Amino acid sequence: MQVTEIFKSIQGESTYAGLPCVFVRLTGCNLRCSWCDSEYTFTGGHRMSLEEIVEEVEGLNPGRGLVEITGGEPMLQEREVVSLMQHLLDEGYTVLLETSGERPLQRVPKGVVKIVDVKCPNSGEPDTFLMENLEILERTDEIKFVLSDRTDYEFARDFVLRHHLAGRVNAVLFSPAFSKDASGSRDTSHCLLDPRELAEWMLADNVPGRLGLQVHKFIWDPAMKGV
Numbered sequence: 001m002q003v004t005e006i007f008k009s010i011q012g013e014s015t016y017a018g019l020p021c022v023f024v025r026l027t028g029c030n031l032r033c034s035w036c037d038s039e040y041t042f043t044g045g046h047r048m049s050l051e052e053i054v055e056e057v058e059g060l061n062p063g064r065g066l067v068e069i070t071g072g073e074p075m076l077q078e079r080e081v082v083s084l085m086q087h088l089l090d091e092g093y094t095v096l097l098e099t100s101g102e103r104p105l106q107r108v109p110k111g112v113v114k115i116v117d118v119k120c121p122n123s124g125e126p127d128t129f130l131m132e133n134l135e136i137l138e139r140t141d142e143i144k145f146v147l148s149d150r151t152d153y154e155f156a157r158d159f160v161l162r163h164h165l166a167g168r169v170n171a172v173l174f175s176p177a178f179s180k181d182a183s184g185s186r187d188t189s190h191c192l193l194d195p196r197e198l199a200e201w202m203l204a205d206n207v208p209g210r211l212g213l214q215v216h217k218f219i220w221d222p223a224m225k226g227v
């Protein structure tokens with residue numbers, strides 16, 4: 001697999017937020033979201049075998065626990081990443097897969113928690129969500145909308161209601177987009193959509209979703225990589 005980095009940090013943006021987690025960040029993405037904070041994954045990286053990745057994960061988290069497979073878009077390396085996820089499950093890890101929602105997810109092993117984006121209009125990558133993926137979502141999975149303005153919010157709200165997402169998955173996450181050039185202060189001034197405004201909209205509409213903030217951006221400098 002082509003790997004950008006493997007590191008241990010705090011899970012930042014799901015119902016697992018706040019828990020220690022080992023991240024396996026794979027190289028490459030076929031989308032170009034306007035607010036992407038992972039552009040450094042688009043190229044480069046280094047080849048690692050499944051065994052080398054597992055060995056590094058075990059070194060960082062010998063007590064098992066949480067492992068997140070992320071990117072870039074990890075499902076671009078589907079054949080190898082499916083084997084890696086199954087191996088980690090068999091070893092007793094709780095495995096999260098963070099994916100853009102644009103790739104088919106049928107081959108993701110049962111037991112992996114899928115955290116699936118639906119790209120909103122102002123992401124620059126609207127209409128990329130593969131609708132067939134709705135059918136394979138499980139109750140343990142999570143759907144995430146990253147929002148930068150009212151248009152995005154209304155798209156997400158309507159999508160959630162139209163497809164009855166609240167009844168299909170463990171969580172529907174509404175997350176304000178973060179400025180990709182943010183650095184320095186660790187506060188909401190870098191959010192492209194004010195979380196307070198988003199909270200007020202969600203409450204007014206009784207949206208069956210969970211407001212999510214990227215916890216790691218409030219712990220470390222938002223520009224820091226590998227956290």
Ligand code: SF4
Nearest residue numbers: 029031033036072100
């Ligand atoms: S899918 Fe993820 S990694 Fe790819 S461009 Fe969008 S935010 Fe960046």
